[in-house]
Amino acid sequence: MSAREEILGRVSAALSGVPRSAPGATQIPREYATTSAARVDDVAALFVERVEDYRAVVTRVSEDALPAAVAAGLGQARRIVVPAGLPSSWLAVLDGVETVTDDGALSPADLDAFDGVLTAAAVGIALTGTIVLDHGPDQGRRALTLVPDLHVCVVRTDQLVGDVPEGVARLATAVAAGSPLTWISGPSATSDIELERVEGVHGPRTLHVLLVG
Numbered sequence: 001m002s003a004r005e006e007i008l009g010r011v012s013a014a015l016s017g018v019p020r021s022a023p024g025a026t027q028i029p030r031e032y033a034t035t036s037a038a039r040v041d042d043v044a045a046l047f048v049e050r051v052e053d054y055r056a057v058v059t060r061v062s063e064d065a066l067p068a069a070v071a072a073g074l075g076q077a078r079r080i081v082v083p084a085g086l087p088s089s090w091l092a093v094l095d096g097v098e099t100v101t102d103d104g105a106l107s108p109a110d111l112d113a114f115d116g117v118l119t120a121a122a123v124g125i126a127l128t129g130t131i132v133l134d135h136g137p138d139q140g141r142r143a144l145t146l147v148p149d150l151h152v153c154v155v156r157t158d159q160l161v162g163d164v165p166e167g168v169a170r171l172a173t174a175v176a177a178g179s180p181l182t183w184i185s186g187p188s189a190t191s192d193i194e195l196e197r198v199e200g201v202h203g204p205r206t207l208h209v210l211l212v213g
Contacts, residue, residue: 040162043126047160048211050129054186056207066154066212067092070118073152073208077115081106081144085137086118090154102140108147116150117204123170124155124211127163131155131209133182134174142182151204153184157213 001009040046048058061069070090074080079098082091091099100106100114111117120138121131131153133139145151161167171181187207 040126043160043162044157044211044213046162047124047126047129047155050126051131051186051209052129054129054207056129056186056209058209058211060211063212066090066210069210070152070154071095071097073210074116074118074150075208077150079114080116080118081111081114081148082118083138083140083144085140086120087138090118102144104141106143108143111143111147114148116152116206117144117148118152119145119154121153121155121159122174123167124160125162125164125167126160129185130164130167131184132167132171133184134171134179135182136174136179142180145182145184146203149204150206150208151184152208152210154210154212157211 044060048060051058057073059069059073067090071093074094074097078096079100081100081102084101084103086101117140119133119140120136122134122136122139123132124130125132133142133145135141139145145153161170174181184203184207187203187205
């Protein structure tokens, strides 16, 4: 018997005489909010403010200026990985940057060798400064945005919502299809060790958001 099986066996034995619901217990309805009373007058402005609070870089650009903004956002990166469904026009003005399209075969070690990753997004939540990826063709698999040290992410203003319930409602189709979701609130960071903020522990050290529109 493995240690796991032994622990689960003990838990099961301890709970064997415990009723699943106590007499007179109130059942809590599981109807989650899909709207909020919170009012956001300028969704884009609040999104920018909250994302910047997380020490991410946000650049507002027009559609025509997006390829140049992508090049600027990548900075000194000279080798990047992109998802297979990313619009090729976004890469139009890259100079001296090797671009590799992910085919799903790149290992974590392979991904770690790239300077950065460029993706689109599914939803941006203004109130929390959160970007959500549902890993469609222009976002790629989860590992793409969890391993490279730089993530340049393109978000469109029509993908912005005011709060989390609105974001969850917008993601309902992806969830029903079984798509994984990645919720990003700024660069990867932790303050677990002596309350000192350390960035890049379990994801990109730098997040650059290009807000189009």
